[in-house]
Amino acid sequence: MAAVTIRDVARQAGVGIATVSRVLNDSPLVSEDTRQRVQTAIAALDYSPSSVARRLSGGRSMAIAVIAPFFTRRSYVERLQGIEHVLSAGGYDLILYNVETVARRDECLRALPRGERLDGLLILSLGPDDAEVERLQQIGVPTVLIDTYHDTLPTVTVDDEAGARAAVEHLIALGHRRIAYVGEQLDDNPFHFRPIDDRYRGYRAALAAADLPFVPEYHRQGKYGWREARRMAHDLLALAAPPTAVFAYSDTMAFGALEAAQQCHITVPDQLSVIGFDDVEIAQHFRLTTIRQPLYETGARGAELLLELLDSDVSRPAPHIVLPTELVARHTTAPPAANP
Amino acid sequence: MAAVTIRDVARQAGVGIATVSRVLNDSPLVSEDTRQRVQTAIAALDYSPSSVARRLSGGRSMAIAVIAPFFTRRSYVERLQGIEHVLSAGGYDLILYNVETVARRDECLRALPRGERLDGLLILSLGPDDAEVERLQQIGVPTVLIDTYHDTLPTVTVDDEAGARAAVEHLIALGHRRIAYVGEQLDDNPFHFRPIDDRYRGYRAALAAADLPFVPEYHRQGKYGWREARRMAHDLLALAAPPTAVFAYSDTMAFGALEAAQQCHITVPDQLSVIGFDDVEIAQHFRLTTIRQPLYETGARGAELLLELLDSDVSRPAPHIVLPTELVARHTTAPPAANP
């Protein structure tokens, strides 16, 4: 019953199979008369073309694949939401590939664009290397990168370095001198997440610009998550000369720092300032001062860009959209205690 | 380079095309010798089979659609993760449809199974009515319902009523008598979310079983979200005889209650006990006592069930899996203050 094909429609309408195809693809070379007949037949048979067959034969599949690492993390969910909105508005299906291991990452990047015939590809955060990019272009899958960068591919990113700098500058302007950074591991970055490097650089840059020394002790690295961040913050707080402020790689990590402070009976922001990055939804709940990055918009813009590329296959140079970050001052930052 | 097909591999290995196919599908009817040759050729050519072609000839699209309302909410994300894991392990694509309005809900339920060729359908939380269920069955799309129930369709749910009852019983066992319920609106439930009714019933049932009167004043309803919950909790706390404990519909709403208490300088759990529902990830962070429901497992089981149904198209009666909930006692509940 679900097996009504284009042939059935053709027979029903008393036309050839190609004519049905033309009608389906809005070809102008069909007389209004037969177009009507075909459409009636389609409706009568409740026919819908097989996207699989369509893909195989080279037509549009109306499907976009989204490759996302750790899509459960709040920041990805928000970007995904942006993507979903514009894709569904454009009538495209969103095929989600979650990536949690390097193996799966390679598998997706390699086998997927070749094996699946999709209209486009959206890659979140995963930094593809040159070889992979070249493969994508050879295969001819329109691709847009979100939250990661490559010269030859269209990208939508945020200026992480500037954002991080703004965060630290905010702390410095408040009067802080001993500023710690709780970040993700720089050396162990299998997915090539750019923000890991960029935010660290921003931290260093702000310090340098203010002639503040970089204290290696104040730079902590660990895995993602508030538990790890809490541990690192505990270490920081136990230092002989503890920092008066901490800049966290992400809001999630900032929450960990907040909790560590609470456990040590250190009040925020009086005795310790904490600033995060992302401005995920619950950040307001914690009244967290943070660097807001437009997560939803990043996803939406990326998807829009891809859809534009699909229509105008003019291969102009790859656009690189950079969205601004913004300091959102709430209640976890303040001038340092009088005499530390 | 970009177009290496099974034929290229066959030529390279000096074998027939079918043999390559056999090797790809782990058929035992290939000599170890040729198998080796083929695999060498595959590696040499960096070949990967086109899943699209495979689908077309196999008659299956290897795609499962997931219809989820508000997939950005934590509880849905966790269920989605479970679904994603088993689907990708089974080689299926996950096509995601986000539903935020009733209109889109109807659109998905109607147009989707018709338009796309999917092997199966997973519906989260959205309670389809009889007519919709009938359509699905007519079209012949294997469907599994998660977090919602229908007689004739396979379902994976949690006993929300029992969970809610356990929450309130926990409070009662602690000595509480004035127990409030902060829930979602009972009368305005366009998506037909079952837990909204069930948890309320559990609350009432626990009260009744302990011969505690139901105090309408203690029953608050509002929209989803911690802001709304915070507002409701504020109202509750301003009562002449405020409750000594509140059971929240979800962890998210519990967080709102927690914040309201904090704003009123009411300490938790000494002056007020708060219990939630779900046990989402951050609940631990808040040290929230809550009713844990196996979100990930619910999604995973639903997906597994669907995959099983796909293989064995024996139309046995629809199975109804009910997963247990569990009280997770942390630090937001305690006996009520001595003399309220």
Add this chain to the structure above:
DNA sequence: CTGTTAGCGCGTTCAC
């Protein structure tokens, strides 16, 4: 064990 052949459902030249 292995090679050949016929579809899977649709898009796309081509002749008519």
Add this chain to the structure above:
DNA sequence: GTGAACGCGCTAACAG
């Protein structure tokens, strides 16, 4: 304008 025939890459019968 329209229809028949071929091909997309692969799997599943068949033969050998």
